[in-house]
Amino acid sequence: MNESVLVTGAAGFIGSHLVADLVKQGRPVRCLVRKTSNRKWLDGLEVEMVEADLADEAQVTKALENVGTVYHLAGAVAGTRQQLQHANVTCTRGLLQGCAKMPNPVRVVHVSSLAAAGPSTRQRPRRATDPCQPVSQYGHSKLAGEQVALEFADRLPITIVRPGAVFGPRDxxxxxxxxxxxxxxxxxxxxxxxxPVGMVHVADLVKLLVEAEMQGTCLQSLAGPMNSYSVDDGVYFASDPKPxxxxxxxxxxxxxxxxxxxxxxxxxxxxxxxxxxxxxxxxxxxxxxxxxxxxxxxxxAQDAWTCEVKREFAELNWRPRRSIDERFRETIQWYFDNHWL
Incomplete structure (x- = not known):
């Protein structure tokens, strides 16, 4: 039996686009959702639905049965410090603990955020080797989630992707x-x-996530607190090169x-x-x-939110497939067609 791909946060904006792409590739997909998740974007797709709480060890273990790859997108972008900590740190730990207990290594693509790295300057975009300097509670919680991933780097092949501002249909x-x-x-x-803000269309982000799974480098175990990565540490940004x-x-x-x-x-x-x-x-x-x-x-209120994507071009052979102007035109047309505007 082919191993499944588990997508957490599958019912969300980015997750639903990723699931559709994986199904199109012919891969068996298991969608991890909450009881309260609105699953309308998953309707009609040949996927397996699993309701689970990532903080529940038994539920996570069951969701990971016969899973070879995990795309971890579940999390919170707003809330109290405690809510952000639970969604972006505690649940990440629960998922990775479950992955580490599987009989075979589970490939993990952990979707973080540019907010975890922090803002840039107008003169120089942020690089993966720069010390992380988040300025918000959300950014601190996403960085803490990355720290959890780093703790499991000696047991699991994990790659982190930090998208900028993601846009597209369903956003x-x-x-x-x-x-x-x-x-x-x-x-x-x-x-x-x-x-200036680094933005990325959801279809281009999905392509980068898949390329990160297939050919991206993985995190290397690091003793002590995490404040930077080397170029081989398995951390990638996702942004159009033109902020x-x-x-x-x-x-x-x-x-x-x-x-x-x-x-x-x-x-x-x-x-x-x-x-x-x-x-x-x-x-x-x-x-x-x-x-x-x-x-x-x-x-x-920061000076700039930009990031360098030269490594992504070189290591993942990734490029936005259309110009950002075309992408916004497509997005707005989708909004009109679906009566969102």
């Missing part, structure tokens, strides 16, 4: 931005410095949104902070995960 975050441009005829920016600021993005897409004269309006960080604090308090009181909060405000 709700960029859809909210585009709705503002279309409905209010303005592109609202955080602050006046307008940092965009959100001002530039707004200017590019406003015509695609049929709002060619939409205004660009920068809001001072000090003016936005009370709103971010309010949404954070409401989220905590209602036990909800609202993406925009003080944590995201800290990320948005």
């Amino acid at each position: 709700s975050e960029f859809a909210r931005l585009f709705r503002l441009i279309r409905s209010l005829r303005c592109n609202v920016l955080l602050g006046s410095h307008d940092p 965009l600021s959100f001002r530039e993005l707004g200017l590019k897409v406003r015509g695609m949104l049929h709002r060619p004269h939409a205004w660009t309006i920068p809001l001072p960080v000090t003016a936005v902070r009370p709103f971010a604090l309010m949404t954070q308090v409401v989220a905590q009181l209602k036990d909800q995960r609202i993406v925009f909060n003080l944590d995201k405000l800290r990320e948005g």
